[in-house]
Amino acid sequence: MINRFYEALSNKENKMIEIRRYLHAHPELSFEEEKTAQYISDFYKDKDVEIKTHIGGKGIYGIKVTIDSGKPGKTLALRADFDALPIKEDTGLAFTSKNEGVMHACGHDAHTAYLMVLAETLIEFKDHLQGKIIIIHQPAEEKPPGGAQALIKDGILDGVDNVIGVHVISNLESNRVYYREGNVQSGRNIFKLKIIGQGGHGSSPHLANDPIVAASSFVMSVQTIVSRKLNPFDMGVISIGSFDGKGQFNIIKNEVELEGDVRGMNEETMQLIEDEIKRISHGLETMYGVKCDLEYHRDYPVLYNDPTLTKQVANAIRTSNIKEINSVERTEPLPPSEDFAYYAKELPCTFFYVGASPKDKQTYPHHHPKFDIDESSLLIAAKSVAAATFDYLGVKS
Template identity: 30%
Template sequence: MKRLPLDIDYYKALRHELHRMPELGYKEHRTAERICGELEEYNIPYEKGIGGTGIVAWIDKGKPGSAIGLRADMDALPIEEETGLPYASKEKGVMHACGHDGHVTMLLAAAKLLKESVDFDGRVVLIFQPAEEGGAGAKAMIDDGLFERFPMDRIYGLHTRPSEPFGTFLIKEGPVMTSVDTWEVKIRGRSGHSSQPHRAVNPILVAAHLVQGIKEISATSIDPAKAHVVTVATIESGVAFNVIPDTCRIGGSVRAFDPEVQETVEQRIRELASSMAAGFGAEAEVDYEYRYPPTINTYTRSAYRSAASCVGPERIKSDFPSSMGSEDFSFYLQKVPGAYVWLGSKSDPEAETIPLHSSRYDFNDDLIEIGVCYWVGLVREELGKE
């Protein structure tokens, strides 16, 4: 890869600065101000407060024409950092455990390079998005008029992937991440003394049967060829060993690539909750929420060509299992063609892989230059004058 005309040490320091001041979704006020400060230094116009704390900047050059969007997520996670790094989080119980500090840094560095050193015709839209981690910040920005105020022909996202070899891009068309739905069942029984269960209706007993029933949905109601995950993740009830409680709550998530699977699981949870509760003389209330749709890449040619120009085609994987994780970048791809790709960060194949969302995770600073190369390459592929 050709060296870029950037002060990489400066951007590594910037990344460390962002890492020290993590903020949760829709609370990224200091992060947003720091981003705006950089954009002002580059003389790049922007608007802030889009979708809450989101920022949209733009670079116009050459003849008016096409526009592409480049997105970086800004938010951190509610995790107590245990890296021991000199630039570790200064916010108790909050850390950048998913690399968003690195994503912001790469897009800012690319913005400077695009503004000062790259010729193109059209517009580059820089999207600094809040609340990716469960807060649907992408949808919030769309609902706030993102695509009406800043029309785009295509949109791209980039995310680090610590399990893959350093500098390896994962790019393919079609589904790359699942949807995610959340569900909760509140079971109402009748409280009583634990020595007289016949005078009470124990909601925990109902929950125990319901958990088993929900876990059987995959085996009895879903085509085995359709990948999905139905998870029971929480159960809450009771205050003392000698009291049968009034209520019990159980909840979890559903991940799938096929909307039909989502609809089937929702229907079966509702049916099972209602019938099992009634069978024990209890009542059940179901709350099912469709959170993020599947992430489906619809245009990858430019992404592939840009990545190949940075690291070589031999370091691009196009045949890999789609992830059972989820991403709100999916909302953008429902509106505009584009691609979401991963960039491997594992420098030592013998070393332990510290996964995303771990209290010991840290972004690999050596990725910054590759990420900038990729962003700049996308602009050249989509809007280049040659």
């Protein structure tokens, strides 16, 4: 049965690619994915499954598909995200985005396409299964607070034992699957700092109090948190992504606003960085005589892969003899954050990676206007998750 299942997936590879290309051409931003959600739910309409839409409440387009074998067993959830990014596409692909300024620049179109076809095939073979499989089509992974929290609050994990997720990665070699146990992707916090001084004329700085000077000091000082406060063996990153100090060349502004991004690979690091940023902002008030208004928000947590489940999934894929996979490798931790981490705070979960570096052209990173993937990664993702699912549910033949 398993070999027939893999053959069925191979026969549907073009269908996966077709769905991926349609989604790529019709991207929608986080929390705005109404048409994408309709496209996905329509796909399941005539299939022998239970479909629930608008999981997550008003303005959230989560979809839950339940594949019930009718036999006792565990319940496994498989999750894929389907939102896009506010990026103007510059790939030149025949199926380039039709929505100006919106692009699938992270691979969520591929995630959705592989999972739709995998789910369809699991439905066709469900008499050979046991237990239940929950298909989670999740919106709004890219934009805080993320879609996962809303889906969880609305009960999408009720009765679920474990969750598996996959991400295609453009800078990892194709035809390979990558995994890691423990903390595998960084947590993320965000902050805004408004520094209020006293405006004035550039010719008379003594009659003003320049907030740009104080803000510049802040930018340099926070970098010492990583270099001088953090254990050298711990990962931490602080990036100032926005410095709104634009004004007239000869005018001292009354206030400036900074926005920043914080990453860390454990909660202790994230707490240390938060404490230090608050301390430095308070110090600016004394040192420069300005007023600091800091908004600091805890965002996506560190993604933790359950070691037992991760080992089980990796071994299942490794021993499945999937012809398209050259190797199954343990990867180093990945710096980006991922809201799959919220599922992992609720249940033992694992999140693994499928290499998708294009074979015939330059590779660009995720969130780049020229981002693209090797589309063979879709079939590999589908077969890998199928192997993990069969092993998890105890399907042997």
